[in-house]
Amino acid sequence: MVRRHARPGQQPVLAIDDLRVRFRRRRGVVTAVDGVTLEVHPGEIVGVIGESGSGKSMTAFSVMRLLPKTADLSGSIRLDGQELTALPEAAMRDVRGNRIALIPQDALQSLNPTLRVGFQVGEPIALHRRGTGTGLRGRVLDLMRAVGMARPEQTVRAWPHQLSGGMQQRAMIATGLALEPRLIIADEPTTALDVTVQAGILDLLRAIRDRSGAGMMFITHDLGVVAELCDYVYVMNGGRVVEHGPVEQVLTAPAEDYTRMLLAATPSLDAPLAEVGT
Secondary structure: OOOOOOOOOOOOOEEEEEEEEEEEEOOEEEEEEEEEEEEEOOOOEEEEEOOOOOOHHHHHHHHHOOOOOOEEEEEEEEEOOEEOOOOOHHHHHHHEOOOEEEEOOOHHHHOOOOOOHHHHHHHHHHHHHOOOHHHHHHHHHHHHHHOOOOOHHHHOOOOHHHOOHHHHHHHHHHHHHOOOOOEEEEEOOOOOOOHHHHHHHHHHHHHHHHHHOOEEEEEEOOHHHHHHHOOEEEEEEOOEEEEEEEHHHHHHOOOOHHHHHHHHOOOOOOOOHHHHOO
């Protein structure tokens, strides 16, 4: 795949070149990611879209170096020009949460049910920067306010199950933002939410991008979310990027049959209910 032109004078936050991920099986090798090349620039939200099994989440986990031991990774993954594939695990642990944040799909499963929300939001600060006491508590409250969590002085002592789905997701976003990362990877963060709550989370992610200037890689199967949120999009199928470009270009004039198929399968608000249900 030909890389798109870099922005003049601007280094990408994330640059992936010819990424391949293969899994060793008893009866051979399974290729999950097959030659993916993509970029994310500062202040840009890049959508990575495709059906289940297309390789989009595996690409994200490769950036975080969160792959099973049976996986073999090749190619290049650079964060602000630094090659991540060559980093020892100890150095990679410092990258995770500190320079790259992951916002997962299901916040309730990701939050520890035995720890209070405020402790979990502040844990990255305590681990990476040894924050303690009133200074740490103040930072946690600021983060909770920044993501629009209701009554942060009370919520900081809540258990995860006491929060609504939207507030759980906001807690995960606050945790991800704790160390002001350069790259945010959002792995289908609105899939489990209803439409109204989803809209609020998308507005929040957009505001975070505008305020922080971080690059964001947004993994989704929802073309409507891509149209609403993203600046640029990569379409994946079978572990490969089959099309990429500015969102408006790809969604209004797709070049590939697979992209046209995804668009045709997306329900329209103008479609009759009987047609949507077929």
